[in-house]
Amino acid sequence: MNKISVRLADWHKDNADIHRIRSAVFVAEQHVPPELEFDAEDPTAVHFLALEGDYPIGTARLLPDGTIGRVSVLRDWRGLNVGDALMRAVIVEAQNRDLTKQMLSAQVHATPFYERLGFRVVSEEFLEAGIPHVDMVRDSREIA
Template sequence: MIIRAVETPEEKQLAYDVRTTVFVHEQNVPPEVEIDEFDGEAIHLIGYENDVPIAASRIRFIDNYGKLERICVLKNQRGNACGSEMIRTMENVIKKEGYKKAILNAQTHAIDFYQRLGYDVVSGEFMDAGIPHVTMTKELK
């Protein structure tokens, strides 16, 4: 997978299309919740396989953290380490921006995935867009 920072409105729309497929169509997140007021300030990433968009994410900077958000991989590409590759790329962007900590809100079914990548649960369970989540953090080296 090739991961690039979104630079054009067309690329941003491709990232939104991947997010819409995963979050709106698969997970029934309302479209107005998925595409929100924070998209304008975020760094967006998109992952391509053979020039086809298959993964997307965004990063925001809050307090002392780089916040990993909207991480998704199309269903037919899951299990190919695309998610791990996206997380590593996001962490590198955060470090390049001078931050040493990452934070994310993980869907509870993905806790083990994030723990394998070095993230620790730091909150109780809460609901976001009707889906149970926990907050997780990691010190970046």
């Protein structure tokens, strides 16, 4: 396996790769309707691509208010710390933009992953696109 890297993505230039990854993970695997997966916030979000060599294998986005979302890694690369690398890059970028409070809606099964990164659950469980979620928050000022 090649080295995993994460870079900022350009929504227009990298759209095909972002769309391919999110469609595979959310639309095909998790049956999220495409009209819910791709929304009006995509063009103004900061996007990230995780790559193995030059091949995009994961993506995430950061909204101007510090909300992180659409975190997705292709099935064959899960369990290889790609999600960790992706999230760490998003957190660093958020902090560089003075977004000390990062928020996300996590699928319930993924909460331990986000807790390892300093997020804490701040809501009751709810359904989003038919999948159980919780809201989570990470405040960089509280984390040493």
